[in-house]
Amino acid sequence: xxxxxxxxxxxxxxxxxxxSADLWELLKDNPxxxxxxxxxxxxxxxxxxxTILAAMARVQGAGVSQxxxxxxxxxxxxxxxxxxxxxxxxxxxLGGQEALRASQALLAxxxxxxxxxxxxxxxxxxxxxxxxxxxLCQSCxxxxxxxxxxxxxxRPGVCLAALDRKGEPVATGASFMSHHPASPRAxxxxxxxLATRSDRRGEGIALLxxxxxxxxxxxxxxARAFITGVRAGNASSRALCxxxxxxxxxxxxxxxxxxxxxxxxPVTK
Ligand SMILES: CC(C)(COP(=O)(O)OP(=O)(O)OC[C@H]1O[C@@H](n2cnc3c(N)ncnc32)[C@H](O)[C@@H]1OP(=O)(O)O)[C@@H](O)C(=O)NCCC(=O)NCCS
Numbered sequence: 001x002x003x004x005x006x007x008x009x010x011x012x013x014x015x016x017x018x019x020s021a022d023l024w025e026l027l028k029d030n031p032x033x034x035x036x037x038x039x040x041x042x043x044x045x046x047x048x049x050x051t052i053l054a055a056m057a058r059v060q061g062a063g064v065s066q067x068x069x070x071x072x073x074x075x076x077x078x079x080x081x082x083x084x085x086x087x088x089x090x091x092x093x094l095g096g097q098e099a100l101r102a103s104q105a106l107l108a109x110x111x112x113x114x115x116x117x118x119x120x121x122x123x124x125x126x127x128x129x130x131x132x133x134x135x136l137c138q139s140c141x142x143x144x145x146x147x148x149x150x151x152x153x154x155r156p157g158v159c160l161a162a163l164d165r166k167g168e169p170v171a172t173g174a175s176f177m178s179h180h181p182a183s184p185r186a187x188x189x190x191x192x193x194l195a196t197r198s199d200r201r202g203e204g205i206a207l208l209x210x211x212x213x214x215x216x217x218x219x220x221x222x223a224r225a226f227i228t229g230v231r232a233g234n235a236s237s238r239a240l241c242x243x244x245x246x247x248x249x250x251x252x253x254x255x256x257x258x259x260x261x262x263x264x265x266p267v268t269k
Contacts, residue, residue, distance in 0.1 A: 006127060006147025008134040012262045016061040017146050021154075023060055031180035034066070036157065036190045037149025041066050041178075043185055045254075050079040053256040057085050061261030066092060066227065067185075068254040080256045088255040090229025093238075095191075095246035099226055100218050102245040103211035112162070113203050116170065118212065121150045121159040133161050133169045140195035149176065156221045157189070160209050171196040173209035175217045175226065189223035194240065201236075210244055229253040 005021075007014040016039065024035040034043045042052050042065040049065055053076075056063025068076065070091075077087040095102075112118065121130060130151070134144035144150070150159040157176030161169040174193040179185045191213060194206045217223035226246055230237045241247070 006130055006134075006150075008131070008144045008146070009138065012061070013143075016261065019060050021146070023056075028180070031183040033180070034178040034183070034185070034190075036155050036176035036178040037145030038143060039064055041253075043067060043179055043183060045069075049254075050076055053254065054080060054083050054085060057256040057258040057261075062255060062257045064256070065254045067251045068092075070250050070252055073252055073254060076254055084259075086257045086259055088257070090231055090253040090255070092249050092251040092253055093228050093230055093241045093246045094188075094249050094251075095214070095226045095241075095244060096224060098245035099214050102243065103214040106207060106211045106244070107215060110204055110208060112208055113205065115165050116162045116205070118209070119161050119163060120216075121152075121161060123151050123153060125151060129161070129167075129169070133159070133172050136161075136169050136172055136197060137193060137195045139197070142193055142195045145174070145176075145193065150174065152176075158213055158216045158220075159193070160212055162205050162209060169197075170200040171205040171209055173206060173213050175213040175223065177217075177221050177223065185225075187222055187224040188227050189217050189221065189225070190228070191217070191226035191246065192228035194237070207240055207243060210240060210246075214244065 007017045020039045023040045027033045027040055032044050034041045039060050039062045045065045045068050053063040053065055080087050130147045137144035148154045155176045155178055159174040162171040164170050172195050175189050175191040178190045179188055194210055196206045214226055
């Protein structure tokens, strides 16, 4: 792997991202798994979900299952915590054709603030701008994907940044194809990584970036569904998703972490 690879965050986060990239090399031919730069995920949980999540957490540092039934979350988490692992959850939201309609309608009626320009990060984008977009994400408590993923090299997709007149990124949003072509979820794209600098919130910027990403992925990459994780209680994120018809489901993103990978002691019962 190139020493020039662009990873972000503290050393534990960088190590996690490197392990995820390596694990994906091993698992990318298996349709049960998905990847777009964050930890490799299980995308069709079955009876073995706890076993797989625990293994992913120990190997990678963190494991996640998308499409995990909300009603089974407590049992799963109890089992994983019994193994000395920690758990977390995001509610899974999903949008389809209605999300495309809502996005296109919004783009037709709502202009971008006049001081901003939108750029799509690609292979030619400067390392400096990619790093500043990652910093923006971190300042909003959003995990940035590695540079190769932002640039659309890791998976087909798009990462957009709204730049002000000084060329500073004030908001970002992304969407990437993340599943194996043989997966029943092959046309589901990850959508999100939305972050707006605190002094530019409420101007409709994230809504526009989110809508542009949906429109782009539908037209250019065959995306027909958009999934994202929203933390319960994140009212602004939830409202934004709902405006674009990306709606709550009966699934969660079920997370499992090995505390030792983050320099912490294992959890004891
Ligand atoms: C979520 C976030 C990206 C929204 O960015 P933003 O540019 O301020 O969002 P917008 O101005 O485009 O708002 C979009 C819609 O969300 C809703 N909204 C925005 N802020 C809100 C708030 N504080 N409470 C309730 N609804 C809110 C509104 O319905 C708004 O639509 P409207 O302008 O038509 O009323 C921003 O708050 C942020 O960076 N938060 C921290 C990171 C985060 O939580 N990201 C999402 C991860 S899933």
